[in-house]
Amino acid sequence: MSTAQAPARPAPTKKLNLYKGDPGMWSWVAHRISGVAIFFFLFVHVLDTALVTVSPESYNAVIDTYKTPIVGLMEIGLVALVLFHALNGLRIVLIDFWLKGAKYQRQMLWAVLAIWVVVFAAATARLLFLLFQHL
Template sequence: MGHRITGVGIFFFLLVHVLDTSLVRVSPDAYDAVIGAYKHPIMIVGEIGLVGAIVFHAFNGLRIILVDFWKQGTRYHRQMLWAVLALWFVTMAAFSVRHLMLFVQGG
């Protein structure tokens, strides 16, 4: 279920990304306004959430491939899920700390 939810979330992000980027051809002022809104401090939470969704989707996708194509995959699917969650947590902890440091420093 988590794989599907993150997939749909990533899809909608990409849809919005394409639409807001296409504004540059229609109205550069509208594009600047949208990009300016993205620089709001609350967007840091959205950025961390987006990266979290992408990282989980990627790690879990590898787990699904192993379950589907590895003979022992169904036997170890629960352990692999815990490994995915552990990898996700470590990756997100490192990313979040670095991302927040850059935000605080203004970079």
């Protein structure tokens, strides 16, 4: 007489994590963060520009605040965000509309980062030159 054996349990599988730390995932996160930051900048920009119709004196005070070195450094951050968001947005368009886009998305990400570094370095040099010129 033979005994029936219970089927062997499969080895527990590792739970797959959607956010696994891939550079593409960090690009996705950075794209969202840069988009939100640019939105808030534009919101504040529209408000302070509209201030000229309400109170020209207040508008001039706000503009004087924008001429401080801290705001000059914030402009460099804004350039970094806008530049990354634009370049990464072009990469996303290529991934979506180019048949081979998904296949080359990692290479395009590294190209975006390389272009970003070169252009941002040039922009930073120019902005720092202007910042120190007005001190």
